[in-house]
Amino acid sequence: xxxxxxxxxxxxxxxxxxxxxxxxxxxxxxxxxxxxxxxxxxxxxxxxxxxxxxxxxxxxxxxxxxxxxxxxxxxxxxxxxxxxxxxxxxxxxxxxxxxxxxxxxxxxxxxxxxxxxxxxxxxxxxxxxxxxxxxxxxxxxxxxxxxxxxxxxxxxxxxxxxxxxxxxxxxxxxxxxxxxxxxxxxxxxxxxxxxxxxxxxxxxxxxxxxxxxxxxxxxxxxxxxxxxxxxxxxxxxxxxxxxxxxxxxxxxxxxxxxxxxxxxxxxxxxxxxxxxxxxxxxxxxxxxxxxxxxxxxxxxxxxxxxxxxxxxxxxxxxxxxxxxxxxxxxx
Amino acid sequence: xxxxxxxxxxxxxxxxxxxxxxxxxxxxxxxxxxxxxxxxxxxxxxxxxxxxxxxxxxxxxxxxxxxxxxxxxxxxxxxxxxxxxxxxxxxxxxxxxxxxxxxxxxxxxxxxxxxxxxxxxxxxxxxxxxxxxxxxxxxxxxxxxxxxxxxxxxxxxxxxxxxxxxxxxxxxxxxxxxxxxxxxxxxxxxxxxxxxxxxxxxxxxxxxxxxxxxxxxxxxxxxxxxxxxxxxxxxxxxxxxxxxxxxxxxxxxxxxxxxxxxxxxxxxxxxxxxxxxxxxxxxxxxxxxxxxxxxxxxxxxxxxxxxxxxxxxxxxxxxxxxxxxxxxxxx
DNA sequence: TACAAAGATACAAACGTTTGCATTAATTGC
DNA sequence: GCAATTAATGCAAACGTTTGTATCTTTGTA
Numbered sequence: 064x065x066x067x068x069x070x071x072x073x074x075x076x077x078x079x080x081x082x083x084x085x086x087x088x089x090x091x092x093x094x095x096x097x098x099x100x101x102x103x104x105x106x107x108x109x110x111x112x113x114x115x116x117x118x119x120x121x122x123x124x125x126x127x128x129x130x131x132x133x134x135x136x137x138x139x140x141x142x143x144x145x146x147x148x149x150x151x152x153x154x155x156x157x158x159x160x161x162x163x164x165x166x167x168x169x170x171x172x173x174x175x176x177x178x179x180x181x182x183x184x185x186x187x188x189x190x191x192x193x194x195x196x197x198x199x200x201x202x203x204x205x206x207x208x209x210x211x212x213x214x215x216x217x218x219x220x221x222x223x224x225x226x227x228x229x230x231x232x233x234x235x236x237x238x239x240x241x242x243x244x245x246x247x248x249x250x251x252x253x254x255x256x257x258x259x260x261x262x263x264x265x266x267x268x269x270x271x272x273x274x275x276x277x278x279x280x281x282x283x284x285x286x287x288x289x290x291x292x293x294x295x296x297x298x299x300x301x302x303x304x305x306x307x308x309x310x311x312x313x314x315x316x317x318x319x320x321x322x323x324x325x326x327x328x329x330x331x332x333x334x335x336x337x338x339x340x341x342x343x344x345x346x347x348x349x350x351x352x353x354x355x356x357x358x359x360x361x362x363x364x365x366x367x368x369x370x371x372x373x374x375x376x377x378x379x380x381x382x383x384x385x386x387x388x389x390x391x392x393x394x
Numbered sequence: 395x396x397x398x399x400x401x402x403x404x405x406x407x408x409x410x411x412x413x414x415x416x417x418x419x420x421x422x423x424x425x426x427x428x429x430x431x432x433x434x435x436x437x438x439x440x441x442x443x444x445x446x447x448x449x450x451x452x453x454x455x456x457x458x459x460x461x462x463x464x465x466x467x468x469x470x471x472x473x474x475x476x477x478x479x480x481x482x483x484x485x486x487x488x489x490x491x492x493x494x495x496x497x498x499x500x501x502x503x504x505x506x507x508x509x510x511x512x513x514x515x516x517x518x519x520x521x522x523x524x525x526x527x528x529x530x531x532x533x534x535x536x537x538x539x540x541x542x543x544x545x546x547x548x549x550x551x552x553x554x555x556x557x558x559x560x561x562x563x564x565x566x567x568x569x570x571x572x573x574x575x576x577x578x579x580x581x582x583x584x585x586x587x588x589x590x591x592x593x594x595x596x597x598x599x600x601x602x603x604x605x606x607x608x609x610x611x612x613x614x615x616x617x618x619x620x621x622x623x624x625x626x627x628x629x630x631x632x633x634x635x636x637x638x639x640x641x642x643x644x645x646x647x648x649x650x651x652x653x654x655x656x657x658x659x660x661x662x663x664x665x666x667x668x669x670x671x672x673x674x675x676x677x678x679x680x681x682x683x684x685x686x687x688x689x690x691x692x693x694x695x696x697x698x699x700x701x702x703x704x705x706x707x708x709x710x711x712x713x714x715x716x717x718x719x720x721x722x723x724x725x
Numbered sequence: 726t727a728c729a730a731a732g733a734t735a736c737a738a739a740c741g742t743t744t745g746c747a748t749t750a751a752t753t754g755c
Numbered sequence: 756g757c758a759a760t761t762a763a764t765g766c767a768a769a770c771g772t773t774t775g776t777a778t779c780t781t782t783g784t785a
Contacts (some may be wrong), residue, residue: 064741066740066741066742067741067742068741068742076764076765077764077765077766078741078742078743078765079742079743079744079764079765079766079767080763080764080765082741082742082743082744083743083744083763083764086743088744090762090763090764091763091764092762092763092764095763095764109503109506109507110507110741110742111448111507111509111740111741111742112507112508112742113444113447113448113453113507113508113509113740113741113742114448114740114741114742114743114770115741115742115743116444116742116770117442117444117445117448117740117741117742117743117769117770117771117772118741118742118743118744118769118770119742119743119744119770120770122444124487131473132469132472132473132476133466133469133470133472133473133474133686133687134469135464135466135469138463138464138465138466138469138472139464141463141464141469141488142462142463142464142490143464145463145488145489145490146490146492149489149490154487154488154489154504154508155487155488155489156455156485156486156487156488157472157476157486157487157488158476158480158485158486159473159476159477159480172440173485175440176440176441176442176443176444177443177444177485178444313674339671340670340671340674340675343644343671343674343675343676344671344674344675344676345674345675345676345677345678346676347676355464356464395771397770397771397772398771398772399771399772407734407735408734408735408736409771409772409773410734410735410736410737410772410773410774411733411734411735413771413772413773413774414734414773414774417773419774421732421733421734422733422734423732423733423734426733426734441771441772442770442771442772443772444770444771444772445740445770445771445772445773446771446772446773447740447772448739448740448741448742448770448771448772448773449739449740449771449772449773449774450740450772450773450774451740726785727784727785728783728784728785729782729783729784729785730781730782730783730784731780731781731782731783732779732780732781732782733778733779733780733781734777734778734779734780735776735777735778735779736775736776736777736778737774737775737776737777738773738774738775738776739772739773739774739775740771740772740773741770742769742770743768743769743770744767744768744769745766745767745768745769746765746766746767746768747764747765747766747767748763748764748765748766749762749763749764749765750761750762750763750764751760751761751762751763752759752760752761752762753758753759753760753761754757754758754759754760755756755757755758755759
């Protein structure tokens, strides 16, 4: 591997000048800069980033911590973030928390050890508070939270319009004429789900419908828990569910099909996330769409621009068969 | 940040001894090792991996290059690989080639610059040969190829049982009584698709059916191209398609639905990849399942164990509505 | 007791950059 | 024409490890 010292020797100058020439410092003559660049090209030089990182105490790696890489939502966020970061010369180190606080802490420490330029984080469900995060990252590593955020932590945040979205989704169910609308609310440890629940509640209250805690089912997030919760929802006399996730909604549909309950005639379902399967399944599932790719890009940009504000990414309701009694659904 | 020099000073020994004590060298007394470990714990020491990497000329980062992170198949591979690598103390740097050879080359150079411990790669469609890969990585960075591999490149390879799988899928269509079975074959620049085509062909020939080039449709991979190819397949009199991807199969189904052609009665479809939507859509799609998570784990293990052989991950056929005239499909 | 052989630790260089400060060369002002 | 200023480059230390070689200590053996 050719080093700046090699280039310096070839040109009869010193490594420091070569370094400055290549890094765009003003402290070098335009003429020598060109000579250096030409020589570097000729010799096939490529900067050793590890050495540069060590000296600078900062790398051009951005760490992304997500609960699970292979979840559609997160892989799309990562895809969006990687594109934007790569364009700006950064690279992406990926960590999975697998929803545990311990793995999240370990990942944060790992990233700090690589002296990453920044961290994009969507916290584990198990992390009910975010105190460990600034504790590990300190002042010098900027943090951008996305989707699952701790509002009281400093730094940029990118969130979906959860409140608005859930309000729209629930209002839609009301308009469709469903009378007793429950919710599979997700985990109350996560702000996103808390906001969805608020939106659900406000939609009911705006329509002068009672908010009934007994048909709010928490800790539902996967297919199986959705199935289980739907059993209870039926017992409680529900005829519709706003589900704060697509997978729990899927579980609910599993049960309804099994019981021979007609969708959407007898029971309405709206999910959340607009996973790709929702449009393709039968009956196709109405879903409150997030924009994970855009969210990833926004997170990357927030880091790149050094923002510290909170951005809200709109959510849109895709009305499909599972909640549309008129049968004139969008595709 | 506390360094090994700090620990050395605190104990009145030298940094080299501390380094050896912490890295498990035999050249240090058990007693001092314990003292060092205790002190390190006390002072909250964590090894600066950047410095260690620079000195060793090798990092504990493994690079993964995939065409697109957010494709379900690849995100699952990454998920599997990350878990296995993380357990072994490695971390994952992610790059997307976006199917272009240039981006792939850039990613390879980036990874070499980080002096990664290894590279897991599934090449871009645009890369029709793999000569650039060893050229950049050289002898010292081990390469593990997965899914889309160049057979003539040295190093470990993890592939699906494409030939066997396509053979099974096509045979299944034959058994179902379809008479003129075409194929959406994907890109012939990729070995995986070439093998699938061979399997398709051998299944036909084993059943004494003609192999007809005019109903082999190449360069189909996304929904839209599947739709277009299916138009031609209908014109050519096909009554079934083995599709080398799920998305092009989806496009074919789009067209069939639009034309009011009954599935599976009048036309049979089998896709490939077993993407999650295939089981949930209507009609549910038969698909030749890959095991991306396992493939990722296998790739990681091949790297960790320094293997250089080729491993074949079995594929299994999930028979669903789109190809099952008996209507007694598996879920 | 002396001497060799381990055993344990210390020394110092190296990995390839970056960067504050010193030095030299070129330019300006008076 | 000489000091003062600016521009360009050189020098050398530093980032925190790892590791080959040298040194010192202990142990075992003749």
